[in-house]
Amino acid sequence: MNLENRAKASQKVTIIGAIIDFLLAIFKVIVGTLGNSGALIADGIHSFSDLLSDGVVLYAAKHSAEEADDGHPYGHERFETVATLGLAIILVIIGIGIIYDAFERLFSPSELSYNVLLLSVAALSIFSKEALYWYTLKVAKTYKSDMLKANAWHHRSDALSSIVVFIGILGSLNGYLYLDGAAAIVVGFMIIYIAWELGLGATKELVDSSIDADQVENLRNAIGRISGVNSVHSLRTRKIGHAISCDVHVQVDPFLSVSEGHIISVSVERVAKECLEDLNDVTVHIDPEDDETVAPYATLPERAEALGMLTKALFSNKCDGEIERIQLHYLDSRIHVDFYLPLSCLESDQSSDEILSKLHETVDALEGFGKVKVYFSKS
Known part of the structure; x- marks a missing residue:
């Protein structure tokens, strides 16, 4: 996957989303204030929060595409994970704030005004945020970005909350004044739920949870x-x-x-x-063997020390002169030894059995050593 193309696509979709979020936030807050709709104002604040989250996503998209370096030898991909967790925290704070304000409005409802304008802005938010959801989700799937997927669901949460706001405003206009505040509370809880889903996934990744x-x-x-x-x-x-x-x-x-x-x-x-x-x-x-079940080798000498012990023992037993190579095998909690000798050894008075017996006798006297094998070959 081309990280540069991935970063550019992530930045493009996020910038488009940021522009739309900015315009929607302004429309919602201004029209919500004019029409005295707490639900629309809360939705506008939610859209303003999207601008902050878009900034976090842009930063992460840029840095996560950087190649590995001395400070980050495994790359910078977890910038996306941290950004996703940051988005979740932002959403929780916003959700709590919206619920707190909505409860005050719920017990002190006010009549709404500018009815058509309120409903129009809520409808505009629904369609624009749903379009942003599908666009962002498509890019997220193309480049396998959990961060963009998180931002896509952020757009979907806006669309869903705008539907609730639309219903709340419509109910208030028909005499059910408390529905505007109730809609704002529902929006707040929806935001917190989505934050929980996003934050849980990011946290699992940060604590190195396994894949499926x-x-x-x-x-x-x-x-x-x-x-x-x-x-x-x-x-x-x-x-x-x-x-x-x-x-x-x-x-x-x-x-x-x-x-x-x-x-x-x-x-x-x-x-x-x-x-x-x-x-x-x-x-x-x-x-060479299952190291989950075999006893550790901490007490056995390492190669240099083991060869030193063998060389000394062979010299003492006057049987080291013909050995060309020694190969060690650390198996079964012991050191097994292969000796490689030239075929010319067999031209002497000694037989292969005698040579093997002599080497066995030498190695058996050494602590930690095991089986012995002898191989003969032409020089």
Whole structure:
């Protein structure tokens, strides 16, 4: 996905929305004040809040498209998540304020004036905000932006609240004066509900919640079918803005070469990205055995120390002269050793069994070491 195009599309749809929000807010507040409609004034304040949210979205759209840097090695996608959470907080504050003001008007209702103008502005708000909802939602789906989706629902909340305002004004004009205040209260609660939905999703992402369980299971099955992968464990996923990140441990044959293990990890990354379209960061850990069940290796010597111990023991037993290479395998909580010797060793008086027996005797005396294998080859 082209991040530059994504940012431009996000900024364009947000600027269009901001212009419409600004005009609607002015119309609603002025006409609501003239017509003495608390519901329309509350709706106008809601539209003014959209301008603030549009500003937050513009800022996030610009910065979330930036490439990863030293300070943000995983990219800037979570600017969108923070912006979504910010929108939710703004909506909650506005919703509470509208409800508080509406309760005062509910118990002290006033007659409305400029009836046609009040209904016209409310109707204009319904149609314009619904159009903005569908336009913004289309861009959000095209570029998989939760932030734009949040802003689209913000537009939908305006459309729904304007419907409630329209009904409230219409009821008040027909003698039910309390309906204007009741409509404003309904608008306030609608705003708070939408804020809850948006804030909950953003919070889950910020605390690194996993993606959908079915997606995780599909990913696990896809990786498990790769040739050379014996099992899959410790599979973890999380969302970072519109993207997905994951890390996984795959168990392979413990005696594979490092290069073959690397090729398997490349295959795991490729298959994982084919399985999850929005997956852009995969960390693959190659395991020779299940490290969730095997005892830790903290007490075993690392390679340099282990080779030092072997070299000293071999020298003491006068059997180190012909060894070309030593390969160590950390398995079953022990160190297993492969010795590589030239075929010329077998031309001497010693047989392969005698050589193996001598090396076994040497290694068995060392603490933490296990099985021994000997391989003969031409130099």
